[in-house]
Amino acid sequence: MTTTPAPPTGGPVSRLSRLALPWAVTRLGFQRQFAYPQAALWGLITNSFFGLLRVAVLLALFGTRPQVAGYTPQDAITYTGLTQAFIMAFSLFGWFDFMRVIHRGEVTADLLRPASLLGFWAAQDAGRALGQLALRGLPMLLIFQVIWGLNWPPGPLAWAQVTLSVLLAWACGFLFRFLVNCAAFWSPDAVGFGRFAWAVLGLGCGFLMPLAFFPEWFRALLAWTPFPGMLNTVVELWVGVTTGPAAWAALGTQLGWTLALLLACQVTLRAGLRRLEVAGG
């Protein structure tokens, strides 16, 4: 005689168990980053070397000027440390994981999971980002602190705003990356499209230079894009270039773009999956 498992005891699934899957996915994404410690070490060395060169260029630009566009030379060093620390966590050099899954047709396996596709990937990327931040971000900040000294957020409010901004920068960046990867539903050439997108991101988010140094017209142009919210806002809140009401406005802008990109991702994903159904891939 076989026993049938007891039916669920009725009522909605508890909130805790609904969070269990994303939490497990986040944890695994985090742990996976520690699989290749040697690669992480070399990555850290390479990033430090580039950090060294970037600091030299920025300090040479400053020359004897004590301040430019709200940045002191020490702020510029802090900017470099922060951007080098966030490269891997925010995947600023590109991210093709979801694209690969679509091209190989493995996305159908993802769809079998009892979780939303976007939520599943967000949880996984959150774990990946946290792992990279711990493995490469924090050591990078430590290296910068030891060699040049960093400026730190001045108080609890600034720390809270920076933390919030980092979370929103990750969310905004993840949704942008996901959206770019969705191009794979329509085109087998999406890798080229992705490379194009990361190049735009590198300039637009302030990874190559602090956006405050750019001419007015260029910053006005970027203000119409979500890119500054993916890195530059974090830096400006951290070094105190943006404070007071402007800080809340910057956080609001980040939140607005995050919601807009979330909507765009959901619409695109639905259309992409419908296309997948038609194509039978």
Added chain:
Amino acid sequence: MADFRHHLTLYARLLGAQIRSQGAHRTSFMLDALGSLLITAAEFAALALVLPRFGGLGGWTLGEICLLYGLAELAFVLMDILFGGFDAPNLSTHVRTGSFSTFLLRPAPLTLQVFASDFALRRIPRVLLAAAIAGYGLTHAPLAAGPETAALLGAAVLGMICFFGGLFVIGGTLTFWTVDSVEAMNVLTYGGRTLISYPMDIYSAWLRRTFTYLIPAAFLSYLPALHLLGRPLPDGLPGWAALIGPLAGPLVLAGAFAFWRVGVRRYQGTGT
């Protein structure tokens, strides 16, 4: 001589096949070329857009920096097109998947096959952009026009192609022994390219000296550029040091190929 001509024909044929296959997916190619172009364009724009606010970089004008930046980028991209097959990620893929072993079976010189194995056509637009930046530098920096200037600039570009090509060959050879640590070569190749794109007097003395005397990167284009701009050489180096500079590249390349031959002789495959 007949042998050489035969190899040249062979190389041209292998490249022809590569070019045809890369042209097969036109949209993909266009987007990839555009993306590759945009990486250089974005990096350069970030510098060119902020320079007016600061007036210059350590006493160098935009035109003078364009000369250094454009020459380094031009040489590096040309080198990447020529030597791409030796780049560690490419070669290590061949080693890991065992396709390197099939190179050994073919009745064609091994080195020639590696040379022709990754001829990335999508980098051509980047070459044009780099040439344009160098061209802006040539016309906006106070250079004396003449055969000596042209010869020294030409030698500097060739020297840099040899130097970075040599680093690619060394990095590729290292993948015969280890697949992991080749990331360290990125510091020298991509890091070196970035390092010499800017006037080297902006770096701290130990960094500049390391990349002058230990790794002879400064000799490639920085010292020739100083000479052509009529600026004194660092550390009281004599004027002729700028003229022998471009020789550093071929020396590194010759050493790299000697190392390559040792590596190939020791190569045993991964069993795949």
